[in-house]
Amino acid sequence: MLRNLTGNTQSLITGLILLMVGVAVLVSGWSYEIGTLRRMGPGYFPMILGASLCLIALLIVTLERRETDKGLSKGAKTPRPLFRRPLFLIPLAILSFALLLESWGLVPAVLVCIGVSGFAERRNRWPVVLAVAFAMVVFTALVFVYGLTIPMRLLVW
Amino acid sequence: MGLLDNISLGFEAAFTAQKLLYCFFGVFMGMLMGVLPGIGAMATISMLMPITFYVPPDVGLIMLAGIYYGAQYGGSIASILLNLPGTPSSAIICLDGYPMSRQGRAGPAIFLTTYASFAGSFFAIFLLLTVAPLAARLALSFGASEYFSMMILGLIAAASLAQHGVLRGLAMVIVGLILGLVGSDVASGTYRFTFGTLELADGLSIIAVAMGLFGVAEVMANLMTGQDDRPQSGTVRIRDLVPTRADMGQTTGPIARGGVLGAILGILPGTGASIAAFVAYGFEKRLSKTPEKFGTGHVPGIVAPEAANNAAAQAAFIPTLTLGIPGDAVMALMMSALIIHGIQPGPAVIQEHPSLFWGLVASFVIGNVMLLVMNLPMIGLWVRILTIPYRILYPIILVLVCIGVYAVGNSVFDVLQLIFFGFVGYLMIQIRLEPAPLLLGFVLGPLLEENFRRALILSRGELSIFVERPISAGLLFASLAVVILSMVRLRSNSKSPDVPAGGR
Numbered sequence: 001m002l003r004n005l006t007g008n009t010q011s012l013i014t015g016l017i018l019l020m021v022g023v024a025v026l027v028s029g030w031s032y033e034i035g036t037l038r039r040m041g042p043g044y045f046p047m048i049l050g051a052s053l054c055l056i057a058l059l060i061v062t063l064e065r066r067e068t069d070k071g072l073s074k075g076a077k078t079p080r081p082l083f084r085r086p087l088f089l090i091p092l093a094i095l096s097f098a099l100l101l102e103s104w105g106l107v108p109a110v111l112v113c114i115g116v117s118g119f120a121e122r123r124n125r126w127p128v129v130l131a132v133a134f135a136m137v138v139f140t141a142l143v144f145v146y147g148l149t150i151p152m153r154l155l156v157w
Numbered sequence: 158m159g160l161l162d163n164i165s166l167g168f169e170a171a172f173t174a175q176k177l178l179y180c181f182f183g184v185f186m187g188m189l190m191g192v193l194p195g196i197g198a199m200a201t202i203s204m205l206m207p208i209t210f211y212v213p214p215d216v217g218l219i220m221l222a223g224i225y226y227g228a229q230y231g232g233s234i235a236s237i238l239l240n241l242p243g244t245p246s247s248a249i250i251c252l253d254g255y256p257m258s259r260q261g262r263a264g265p266a267i268f269l270t271t272y273a274s275f276a277g278s279f280f281a282i283f284l285l286l287t288v289a290p291l292a293a294r295l296a297l298s299f300g301a302s303e304y305f306s307m308m309i310l311g312l313i314a315a316a317s318l319a320q321h322g323v324l325r326g327l328a329m330v331i332v333g334l335i336l337g338l339v340g341s342d343v344a345s346g347t348y349r350f351t352f353g354t355l356e357l358a359d360g361l362s363i364i365a366v367a368m369g370l371f372g373v374a375e376v377m378a379n380l381m382t383g384q385d386d387r388p389q390s391g392t393v394r395i396r397d398l399v400p401t402r403a404d405m406g407q408t409t410g411p412i413a414r415g416g417v418l419g420a421i422l423g424i425l426p427g428t429g430a431s432i433a434a435f436v437a438y439g440f441e442k443r444l445s446k447t448p449e450k451f452g453t454g455h456v457p458g459i460v461a462p463e464a465a466n467n468a469a470a471q472a473a474f475i476p477t478l479t480l481g482i483p484g485d486a487v488m489a490l491m492m493s494a495l496i497i498h499g500i501q502p503g504p505a506v507i508q509e510h511p512s513l514f515w516g517l518v519a520s521f522v523i524g525n526v527m528l529l530v531m532n533l534p535m536i537g538l539w540v541r542i543l544t545i546p547y548r549i550l551y552p553i554i555l556v557l558v559c560i561g562v563y564a565v566g567n568s569v570f571d572v573l574q575l576i577f578f579g580f581v582g583y584l585m586i587q588i589r590l591e592p593a594p595l596l597l598g599f600v601l602g603p604l605l606e607e608n609f610r611r612a613l614i615l616s617r618g619e620l621s622i623f624v625e626r627p628i629s630a631g632l633l634f635a636s637l638a639v640v641i642l643s644m645v646r647l648r649s650n651s652k653s654p655d656v657p658a659g660g661r
Contacts, residue, residue, distance in 0.1 A: 014588045038618030042342040086380035098572035114552040121548040
């Protein structure tokens with residue numbers, strides 16, 4: 001992954017990402033009224049922030065190179081398995097929780113969230129995941145719905 | 158009001174059944190989560206934040222605070238037993254704690270860190286009793302320019318202590334400030350960076366930002382590295398807990414120095430428990446006549462940083478409550494919990510809510526005694542908990558984080574933000590950007606802008622107001638000094654010792 005890159009490339013990528021954010025803030029902040037130092041409009045502070053982020057991004061690209069090269073060489077050698085399931089399944093688990101909670105209720109939301117996220121780890125077998133999921137349904141229902149009376153419905157018919 | 162009056166008021170306020178119960182619950186959960194690597198005070202506070210809505214604010218604050226310092230106690234246990242820090246602030250404990258455990262002295266090591274935590278806390282409590290009222294009185298004379306400069310100092314201090322250099326730290330602070338802009342502008346009511354959605358009018362959800370960056374990102378990164386489950390700690394046997402007389406003899410000086418250092422660093426905004434522990438370790442090593450013993454299971458190497466991180470965790474409440482300027486990411490979360498309850502942290506808190514403030518301080522005493530009593534008999538339990546594999550834990554963490562984020566705002570939209578910040582946090586881990594300065598910037602952003610604008614309205618647009626007022630000038634000068642010092646450190650390449658990274 002990105003961490004495997006050498007320090008130079010990594011500083012460059014970091015700097016470019018930050019620069020993009022900075023420029024985006026400057027561009028979109030342009031539409032807000034800027035005003036003067038004495039009477040600042042809503043756009044003044046964002047402009048300062050966007051500009052300073054761009055400046056620091058450039059500094060990272062130019063100043064940082066030699067320094068990170070050394071620090072990184074150790075960690076860079078360890079090979080990292082390109083196992084991509086978590087990057088897809090973890091967000092999907094959260095998304096399904098968000099979509100199910102209000103329309104179907106807490107019970108399906110917790111079941112699906114654990115069901116989906118559980119398989120982000122290859123070695124998890126379904127009986128284990130299922131057991132954890134049902135245990136958490138009972139736990140969250142007791143603690144959050146009955147105990148704390150947080151307004152969440154268990155099941156929506 | 159005299160010191161004794163304050164103390165008695167505090168204990169009177171803290172000794173109610175409800176507060177004792179929540180204090181116990183807080184320190185217990187804090188310690189439990191602190192023991193588990195990958196979940197620290199940050200995640201625990203976020204997950205339990207919903208509870209505080211159903212109790213009075215002072216009870217909620219006592220519980221949240223208990224989580225924070227309870228996690229400091231628990232964090233070192235994982236460091237000692239597994240060489241994996243339970244919380245970032247106990248990362249440095251690994252260096253001498255794990256060798257002790259390899260030598261079969263895990264029991265004494267845990268005993269000594271518990272003792273050091275307890276002793277260290279009292280330095281901070283003493284400071285809270287004496288310095289906090291003074292700080293609040295001083296803060297009453299603060300104008301907009303002083304507040305602005307104080308926050309700049311805090312943000313810069315946080316940035317300069319970032320692990321991968323001051324530049325990256327500053328970048329993260331600014332990104333945090335930018336995220337803080339989202340929502341309606343206080344002065345003009347203009348919606349900024351809301352992308353036309355009404356849900357963003359009140360700004361981003363702090364819990365979603367915090368848990369996305371710290372919790373979800375951490376889970377994804379841990380799973381992506383494909384690391385195996387934690388090493389089985391079932392083989393760790395704790396024969397005798399009692400340290401030798403020689404061990405005890407080595408503790409007094411390091412604990413006292415660590416406690417004082419930690420308490421002082423805790424007060425400074427921008428420096429939290431992790432930094433305090435690092436500084437205390439380095440200080441102790443430099444002072445030692447036998448620096449070569451550090452790293453081989455040397456007792457001062459565990460007690461000094463442990464005293465320091467506990468002292469700092471409690472002293473950190475001083476800037477948060479008296480100035481309204483949180484010192485680290487956890488305090489930032491704590492402050493937003495207070496604001497949700499309608500209490501604006503600042504110099505007026507001690508005056509307007511004396512029983513809240515002094516009750517909190519008293520609860521520190523009570524909570525620390527609870528932790529001391531509870532920790533040692535439970536070592537067996539901690540060892541067993543550490544054998545729960547991560548692949549079982551992470552789906553549980555994920556569900557609790559989702560519920561926590563939802564419950565704070567009763568909003569599905571906040572849960573969606575969690576996904577976004579999970580990705581951002583994962584990317585940040587990959588390109589080695591730290592989330593802690595970002596979160597501090599995010600919380601302070603609106604305050605910083607407000608005071609900046611107010612100061613310049615008062616000065617009719619003259620920037621010189623920030624250097625003409627002596628306190629403000631001093632703070633800005635200190636910020637500049639911090640930047641220069643950390644740039645020099647970057648050049649001389651004296652990097653801090655490598656320690657395993659841990660979750661917050």
